[in-house]
Amino acid sequence: MTATVVPTGEVQLDHGTGAKLSQELIALIVRTLGDVYIGEMEDSAFLSVDTGRIAMTSDSFVADPPFFGNGDIGKIAVCGTVNDLAVAGSRPRYLTLCLIIETGFPLARLVRVLESVRDTAREADVLIVGGDTKVVRSGEADQIYLNTAGVGVFERAPRRMRDVRPGDKVILTGSIGNHTVHLLSIREGLGFETRVLSDCAPLNGLVEAMFAVADDSAIRSIRDVTRGGLSAVLHEYAHTVGRSIRINHDDLPIQHETAMAMDMLGINPIHAANEGCACVFVAPEAESAVLEALRAHHYGRDAVTIGEVTDLPDAKVLLRDASGRDAEVEELQGAELPRLC
């Protein structure tokens, strides 16, 4: 990690006008991104893709606060897009990076965001191929918003939600709720933020670790559990497949402090946003091999089977308690928790 000379000063409106100051800001961005940036300063990047089949995705990121205990909006922006590409079954390759910055945002903080983008891109082995910077007036954005778009290449068949079948096991790759508790704790001053860290992580290595140990077709479908939480993911699958999904309350991986904080906040962890946790649907015969591979990986140590896809045709999400009773998990209208990513 090379040290960047940290600039003083703030982002000004003129940094966004396309003239000379814009060029200076772009030079700072390119310099900070270092060798993960391969853009040629052309309007488009020129890329080769081996397989002729690509995955493409894009997300905007408006996380509040943009800096937190073990990460920032730059890390979230790379992980979010890398993970969307990886869970589709593709190998993430190329990212674009667009910034919307509020006038007055300190250049030193911009460099911090860009260093996170650089370090996370390096870890995920993706390249930044281009992007764009817009500057808006005070009160027209909240500090900084990012957008990343990504392209991955398919070396195997794409994974789709509809490929899930009754009998498939549902595995979570990590504990849920931590990202939500960490950010809300900082936002509201609750004091949990040093004990509960965000799970934000690039999951493409974890995904490859699973495919390495299982029959290609045994890993039916994967989804990263972000906004809307586990509940939103399971409801989407239930609707797509037309079958109910049953999970066991006592198997849900939730850290003790996270459960405490959630209780205090009145949030059900099943609805909470995450940034480094995936929900994996596997054929029963692959369950143990996949779990073993996940647990051997540093982002999958808490991996656990939480339930299965039933053949009940009412497309509900059912939560089974310790006594064996099933309750329906409601699909929330809204989660009342904006801007966690």
Place this chain on the structure above:
Amino acid sequence: MTATVVPTGEVQLDHGTGAKLSQELIALIVRTLGDVYIGEMEDSAFLSVDTGRIAMTSDSFVADPPFFGNGDIGKIAVCGTVNDLAVAGSRPRYLTLCLIIETGFPLARLVRVLESVRDTAREADVLIVGGDTKVVRSGEADQIYLNTAGVGVFERAPRRMRDVRPGDKVILTGSIGNHTVHLLSIREGLGFETRVLSDCAPLNGLVEAMFAVADDSAIRSIRDVTRGGLSAVLHEYAHTVGRSIRINHDDLPIQHETAMAMDMLGINPIHAANEGCACVFVAPEAESAVLEALRAHHYGRDAVTIGEVTDLPDAKVLLRDASGRDAEVEELQGAELPRLC
């Protein structure tokens, strides 16, 4: 063009949380985009590319005002990315669409933006393959911001800035300054907005029309003239090629009313932003065929040669007046005109 039932109501925070209201908003978006949307509601889109060589680009759009006389931010967002792909020499194919919406933004206005996205995508023959919607509180955005990322496929060699040579002719495909005058006139209430319209247009058809009539290598490089105006584009080329570029003041295509408004505003049209105008560098022997092809196209009727690349090594942009005197065009620090795209 099918009529969409215009919804009442406003965008709420819960529209951005990933839960049920989010799904309803996404359904509205997908329904409005109609057949230009081919996303499968998966985390990534699955796409095939014929050639193995792709162009990739992305931009955020923060135009103020988001609605104007002959277009809106939706049209700008599609044109901006389509044009970046086209001027690179690629055929634009796939776009993602991300929205950042301020709470309280009327759903009816959102539908208008999406209809523009749809109509412009249809005209440019590109597909929307996915995207994302974030909702922020009042005062955390100015109405609505868009981001489009795009992928194009190369059926010819990419065009790069460095391929320009001394002796090449510089052609502008249309009049400059109109987009800037139109938006500023609405913003400041100057009264020019009905007489000067934005030039916002997808230029991929125009680019293909040029390649159809010239030797592939005779069209050296193309750039759309957006933020920073013609001056920024010419300075970038001058720096990249290491040669001065000379343009003739009297050949610059500028509408009469635009010149009047610019004069009043104290803006030099050479620094003004455009959204549907490209600067083309061609070998001298291809000049007349390219001009003829451009003028036969509805977006190239005002195409004109404005100058040439010299062999002077000082990498300046020179403006020659009617008496044959050259003055250096300064590279502006900033243009003081934010948020025109």
